[in-house]
Amino acid sequence: MISSEVVYQEVYKAVQAMNVSLPVDVAGRLKAAQQQAEGPAQAVLGQINENLLIAAREGIPFCQDTGMVWVHVSLGEEVQIRGLKETISRAVADAYREGYFRSSVVEDPLRERKNTGTNLPAVFHFDIVPGRTLEIYILAKGFGSENCSRVFMLKPTQGREAVIDSVCAVMKEARGVPCPPVVLGVGIGGTFDYAALLSKRALTRALDHPHPCPYYAQLESDLLEAVNALGIGPGGLGGGCTALAVKVESFSTHIAGLPVAVTVNCWADRRAKVLLSEI
Amino acid sequence: MTKRIILPLQNAAELKAGEEVLLCGELIGARDQAHQRMLALLNSGRELPFSLAGAVIYYVGPAPTPPGKVIGSAGPTTAGRMDVFTPALLDAGLKGMVGKGNRSLEVVEAMRRNVAVYFYASGGCGALYAQCIKRAEPIAFTDLGPEAVFRLVVEDFPVIVAIDSQGRSVFA
Known part of the structure; x- marks a missing residue:
């Protein structure tokens, strides 16, 4: 007990x-x-x-x-x-x-x-x-950052590049609003709602702990590089530090789908x- | 040495996007629901319970005040949510806003029309900005709790001119 x-x-x-x-x-x-x-x-x-x-x-x-x-x-x-x-x-x-x-x-x-x-x-x-x-x-x-979070229902054949594009699209829309440098939680797979839950669970992992699977650890680091190349910068005032980290969680999904959810968190990554x- | 700006704002036209300045004097703290109520009052031809002439609104909903302190944590909230209400307030005399994130084209156009500026305050820095607030009192809509309108007397409140009265912007 x-x-x-x-x-x-x-x-x-x-x-x-x-x-x-x-x-x-x-x-x-x-x-x-x-x-x-x-x-x-x-x-x-x-x-x-x-x-x-x-x-x-x-x-x-x-x-x-x-x-x-x-x-x-x-x-x-x-x-x-x-x-x-x-x-x-x-x-x-x-x-x-x-x-x-x-x-x-x-x-x-x-x-x-x-x-x-x-x-x-x-x-x-x-x-x-x-x-x-x-x-x-x-x-x-x-909620300044939560309001910038999004779910995408991608086509199953769109693959890895489309995931990276979706994550970048979220930040291109958000710009300085979510208090960058942000921490992004990305959920891939499952259903519409489960992808969103995965994106939150990704945020519970320490920044210094990459995904245990090398494929997804590489995706995390490629996503971070892609987001930082957007030039949004701290507070949206420009610069190379738009995100501190991108954390990914994945789950099995349906043959017809590729759900991708992005939870945007501010630098106040509590x-x-x-x-x-x-x- | 960083330029000090005494409020109410008299020289909005002289401020240039990118300048770091320190605000001293009175800010009006107001956010979402207070803006909705201000617009409703203006639209029905009634007076606001405070003056907007030369005023600078700080988009803030402070944390509760701990004992012995002037105010709780009090950083800026997202300015964009106030965009739909802002042109009417600018037309009614508002001269400046303090918040985080970019503004809509309609707001920038109303700023040019009324010679007003938008200051960027660092998002999330509630403890830092609380230290610059020397007096705080709710002055309207007190039923809204943290969303009430506050009169805030500030000293050396650090901001960046984010969008100036000619529409120039620092946002990437």
Whole structure:
């Protein structure tokens, strides 16, 4: 049995930390990018890095859009746990209130758009896997970038080049809006909806961990090169650093299709994971 | 030394795209829903609860204010979502906007017509900009929470002139 108190504490800590300081690999890439940049790109990256220092020092979120919380739970089938979703939700609400993070969620998407005041509900996905571990992957997804995300239903014969073109098309349309340098999650295969989920799951992987399959690792690096060749640059003010990383996840698909989903994330690449095991 | 611009904005025509400047004085913080309400008021011939003459609007929806601080994290939001409302506000006296991302042709045309500028603030830098805000108070539409209209007194608020009053732009 994994205690819900432990789940609460771990999720609370993870959610509080993710809005105040970036994962070390993201922070490292932003620092390196500043050293290589010039002109307005260097000014923008300088402000981003200074902003990160201020946020850490003051204990306030680096971006006011502390996002809608996205949760992917991978639950081992031998794990016993009660009230998992409620526990995670309570930890999210408490972390947002006590961290002075912005509540950015409205109750109904069309009628009235009244802010729920708790940043709930979060978006949940559950996966049941063999074993005794509970893995919780969390994103705090800002919507300046989320609004730039897209799904394409390509023809099955279009192949790899069309995937690269689609990812580039997303950024050509987005330009400076999603706060580049961005991190892109790309989901390839499955169905319309599953490709989108894969594109989010791709964002849960550390930037320094390329795809385990060499073919897709190469695709990730080719995509990064293609996006950076667009010249959009930090803040859209030009330059060679449009993306910090491109992460790919793939899945089997239908003979008639090639779904490709692109989730655009800003440089504020907030991700956290909580791993717990049955004793 | 970076040029300081005192608000309300008097010399919009002198600002050139690409210039880095520091804003000092009063900004009006407003975003999506506040813009929708401002336009509804203007369209029905009523007065806004604050003056737009020479005003500079900052597209922002701040995080809650922690104890002992002036304001929570307060970086720019995407300007493009305000594009449909902006030409009417420019025609009503608005002289400048601060946000992130590019603007529509209609907005640029209205900026030329009214001699106004659009400043770029670094997206996501909420902690940095919060430090430049010395006073903050909601002045209208307070029922909207983080989407209310705020009066923000800023000091040395760092921005880049992104689109100037002649329509020149820094966007790649």
